[in-house]
Amino acid sequence: MKRVYNFSAGPSVLPEPVLQKAADEMLCYGNSGMSVMEMSHRSKVYESIIQGAKALLRELINIPENYKVLFLQGGASSQFAMIPLNLMGKTGKADYIITGQWSKKAAQEASRYGKVNIVASSEDKVFSYIPDLDGIKFDPDASYVHITSNNTIYGTRYTRLPDTGDVPIVSDMSSFILSETVDVTKYGVIYAGAQKNMGPAGVTVVIIRDDLIGNAMDITPTMFNYDIHAKNGSLYNTPPTYSVYVLKLVLEWLKCLGGIEAMQKINEKKANILYDYLDSGSMFKGTVVKKDRSLMNIPFVTGNDELDSKFVKQASEAGFENLKGHRTVGGMRASIYNAMPVEGVSALVEFMKEFEKNN
Numbered sequence: 001m002k003r004v005y006n007f008s009a010g011p012s013v014l015p016e017p018v019l020q021k022a023a024d025e026m027l028c029y030g031n032s033g034m035s036v037m038e039m040s041h042r043s044k045v046y047e048s049i050i051q052g053a054k055a056l057l058r059e060l061i062n063i064p065e066n067y068k069v070l071f072l073q074g075g076a077s078s079q080f081a082m083i084p085l086n087l088m089g090k091t092g093k094a095d096y097i098i099t100g101q102w103s104k105k106a107a108q109e110a111s112r113y114g115k116v117n118i119v120a121s122s123e124d125k126v127f128s129y130i131p132d133l134d135g136i137k138f139d140p141d142a143s144y145v146h147i148t149s150n151n152t153i154y155g156t157r158y159t160r161l162p163d164t165g166d167v168p169i170v171s172d173m174s175s176f177i178l179s180e181t182v183d184v185t186k187y188g189v190i191y192a193g194a195q196k197n198m199g200p201a202g203v204t205v206v207i208i209r210d211d212l213i214g215n216a217m218d219i220t221p222t223m224f225n226y227d228i229h230a231k232n233g234s235l236y237n238t239p240p241t242y243s244v245y246v247l248k249l250v251l252e253w254l255k256c257l258g259g260i261e262a263m264q265k266i267n268e269k270k271a272n273i274l275y276d277y278l279d280s281g282s283m284f285k286g287t288v289v290k291k292d293r294s295l296m297n298i299p300f301v302t303g304n305d306e307l308d309s310k311f312v313k314q315a316s317e318a319g320f321e322n323l324k325g326h327r328t329v330g331g332m333r334a335s336i337y338n339a340m341p342v343e344g345v346s347a348l349v350e351f352m353k354e355f356e357k358n359n
């Protein structure tokens, strides 16, 4: 069967050369005589895989020496608890900016462990914008400020960061990481589930500044303590071995492509193809404020639920999958992560033009 163009918000499309390489190495990795799935995580050969993945991530994102890279499990959702458990003990409070369902969930979880202060929210307009960052009063006594860099469901993204003074910024980059360049030194913690831009579900990446490790609350379960994972090089227990291996293949692919700067240019090109059409056509419209538009997740609507359903159905029949929007926004959403080729977005726009003409 022919592969479709997969616009899923996550787990999502992976680069074809990565899938091909994983297939080639499925039965026998290198000279090991076994699949990566069958290997001890303490073996020399696996050590080279996990260390290689870490080194590549450091190189690609330009992660400074005073940050640790951790490969954890439990998805970004576990970080909603790990962040406060490890960081909030300092002052007992943290500031959260609410820009969608995921930051809302992060704030709710954190409120189990201390005082959560919602300093700004865009819920009044169905999260269709990023709040005015200059108007926010941050608490200088907060342990951290939590943001969600890219809002997967609503299709908005931060294009600059708030000034939080000495208070570290913690960011959920699940649908943002590797899509554009970031200055890691501006953050205390960056975390992301892998299943959008990095690889298969199962591994969660945490990039954390050294001084924020080692302050966990007494109630913190061992497996939720960053210090334990940092001291054990992400091998305290069995890591998600195969997911880390595929992550390494994705990073090798990205490096070959020219790294994140090159990727960002391609991502901007892809997003512009779709946004330009949404801005010029008459049937489909984008749903968010222009200046805050995401490069990764692009929601759009016709304004007519029946027509939306018809579009999603016909698109699927034509080989464009997973375009149905999130139930809170309705309409459609095209997630165009790193692995979605430019041709996939162009083909989608051609299909939308055809649909517009026929309806």
Ligand SMILES: Cc1ncc(COP(=O)(O)O)c(C=O)c1O
Binding pocket: 009, 010, 074, 075, 076, 077, 078, 102, 148, 150, 151, 152, 153, 172, 173, 174, 175, 193, 194
């Ligand atoms: C921005 C964001 N944060 C958190 C999550 C939850 O991630 P996980 O399923 O890995 O827990 C998602 C999932 O789509 C997401 O998009």
